[in-house]
Amino acid sequence: MGSALKRPEVSTTCIRGADMVIAWDESVGGHSYLPRADVVFRGNEIIFLGRGYAGHVDVEVDGSGYLVLPGMVDIHSHPSLEPSYRGIREEHGVRDMYMTGLYERCMAYGVTPSSQLASAEVSYCELLLSGVTTIVDLSMPYEGWLDLAERSGLRVVVGPGFASSRWNVSDPHHLDFTWDEEGGFTGLKHALDLIASLEGRAEGRLTGIVYPAQIDTCTEPLLREAFAAAQDRKLPITTHVSQSVMEFREMQRRTGLTPVQWAAKVGILAPGTILGHAIFIDQHSWIQWWTRDDLDLIADTGTSVAHCPTPFARYGHMLEHVGGYIRRGVNVGIGTDTVPHNFIEEMRWALVLGRISARDIDAVSSGEIFTAATKGGAKALLREDIGRLAVGAKADIVLADLGDRWMQPARDPLRSLIFHSADRAIRHVYVDGRQVVKDGEVMTLDHQRALSILARDQREMEEMVPRLDPRGRASLEITPLSLPYSREA
Template sequence: MAGTTRIKGADWIVAWDESRGGHIYLQDADLVFRDKEILFVGPSYDGQADVTVDGRGTCLIPGLVNIHSHPSHELSYRGIREEHGVPEHFMSGLYERACAFKAPADAKAAISEAAYCELVLSGVTTLADLSAPYEGWAELMDKCGMRIFAAPGFASRTWRLDNHHELKFNEDIPKGRQLFDEAIAFIDQVSAHPSGRLSGIVFPGQIETCTADLLVDSIALARERGLPWTTHIAQSVVEFNLIVQWTGKTPIQWAHELGLLGPSSILGHAIFIDEHSWLHWWSKKDLGLIAETGSSVAHCPTPFSRYGQVLEDFGKYRAAGVNMGLGTDTFPQNLIEEMRTAAILARVSAHDIEAASTADVFHAATAGGAKALLRDDIGRLAVGAKADIVVVDLSNPSMRPVRDPLRSLVYSAADRAVRDVYIDGEMVVENRRVLTMDQDASLDVAREAQIRMEAAVAGTDWAGRAAEEIVPLSLPVGR
């Protein structure tokens, strides 16, 4: 888009205050952007503008930054994973589900498109997309208009189950190397996109599925290229116990010994650290190591809470100095609801209302995520930052009465009040409709793919069970 756009007289703007290193409220203020960049945030802009948009009745917030999500398959688990868990895996359903329920490859682009729509409609403008590469991914990133950090996964091993309780692996070390090379080539390819919206993250899948060599080489390459690096670590008790058994150390301490922790490292999800109450481990070092090394945590409370698991706790991590970012991981792909869940579970877990404030979780969903992605030009409304702007509709009944717009948004309205979304100064959502993608059509394909996925489960599950035996419907079907 050419020219200058002024959003005039917004009732509220959540603006970045560099001196505080945090967001503040402005009232009755203007926001001006030219092309991809914010030119002005403050009271009454007196320069020229080519387009003036009426900001009355709105609150402008920075586009949200989602640092951990799997859009290419998780949406196909809607109706499946909410109540699926294996008690013998300390409640996690991750391994059983991943082995038995495989989203059809030919539907991944559509499943992703549906997820991207849900994300942008809830105000996410920057997304870390952690996926196994699939046909059509680059094309989707091109057309979606969102700021995407593509994280093509690679690993030396895949999970295998032969019974109900023991996690085993199929190992193919040369394949892991090949996937690593392909992932880097893919990152190079998408980063060359002329828009500058697309970038990459180096993503060895899990701490237990990659050889030490592969992990070490991947972090070295990420540092050399100035790219963020992420992996799943301390995400389950099963993983914690395996790493202890293999190395004598907790996953975090082993990662530290390998040199994997640091300012470019994003730990998904760092829940089962040594002091977690489910582990009764003897050391109390993990949190300090995460903080000292400047590593970030990708906190995704929803999927874990459905297993009965919680990070202990958000406030303690922050107080230790850990940079916290938020992710949606599975579904709903709704980072505003994730903020609500993060705040509430922090307080429940800490037995303390001060464990996480609205400002804390909003910081994590914006500037915290940006820092994790090594960026200081997103997750904030400030001069020189990218024009990634969410227009929140204050007239939405779930926002009203509006005394404090962020509290109304986080605890009541969520995506219902997200009216318009600009990314790089381009409108991607207008009046709660996505302009760049087809939500309905992609959801139709996702449902058809879900039916095919379920039909294939008996052939992939270790016990040959049907999908409905593993995950019955929430109610019996009457006749």
């Protein structure tokens, strides 16, 4: 699995004597605890996992006191957009649209190119700080995107968005569409050109994913052509499917089928296809539909699901239920659809909501969710060289401090991490053999500077809201603050 591109200096690093390593055990096809072990990588590739490495080493890292785990794989995120919504979207939803605020927000809150860059920089920092080393970055193309992705040091799966239509909500209970079919094909071509330009860049850390934005905003010919292009280029493909009740009803009205059944009919379900978020499928209690085919179609075609519980939980939505999806054979990966991009908290939500929706503590385990967050994501992206610590895999490695107050007692380090410390214990992160997070700080980006740009741009975005909102409301009318201003203010 060695990279064809050799660096000028290929050095060997040994993380010596780590207290605990989450190593890939090929004999059982899963992660396992390996205590007191060395993790050695040369260049961007792991060359040894085990006790007492005696070979030549250029850089020694003292692993005592650390949990060493594989870098996690986030298969659904919108870095250039979501941080702009901090303080705006957490409690924003439209009851007449079955609680989703997606459509109204897309219309009323417009982002600028400067805020997109700042937003992505903040997102990349949040992801790295929570132990993510690979992200699927789903964005509408913007100036400076690829340079920032390269500079971040992350492994970025670039997904330039395109669609045949835009959502249009003139009143709070009616989702409409403004069509531009030709524009969809132009968008696909632009996306494929952008993906082709990644070749040979950033030592292979930047790759592509074909991203027709939503099942309801793309025509059948566009979806077919996008899928064929992905197959030709051996690229993964993703689109939003079954993400709202409004979408389910629209697709049922338009096609007579559920969104998943229509996707199957169009022929886009396959290994390498990722559905974000496959929540409102036929069996979901809010749908009250009569068929029971959707989960079988997803599982039997080898299609993956990007499970992102946080934004939906805030609306009062739950996937029903993640353990059931996994047991049926669906490949599930985890994504952070919104802020915070705290991947470990996302895993906690997935676990807890998986049990609440099933009303069963055994519905899903920490080990299963960690597997989804690593190997599941890698499989969705058609890769076996990430999401695991194994000889021959990429050196995407995270060190969590076992001595952190939220980790102790660290009887079961993964439980300590998921249920207690989350990102607070993450100290060092390596991507492709290069250290990107050191002592809990991102080395490649300027988190604080990006945050101050974002705060300024968010104020400008809010000032524009009355001109963009079809009902001319101010931002504070759409999303009031959580507390009123004091009369003294």
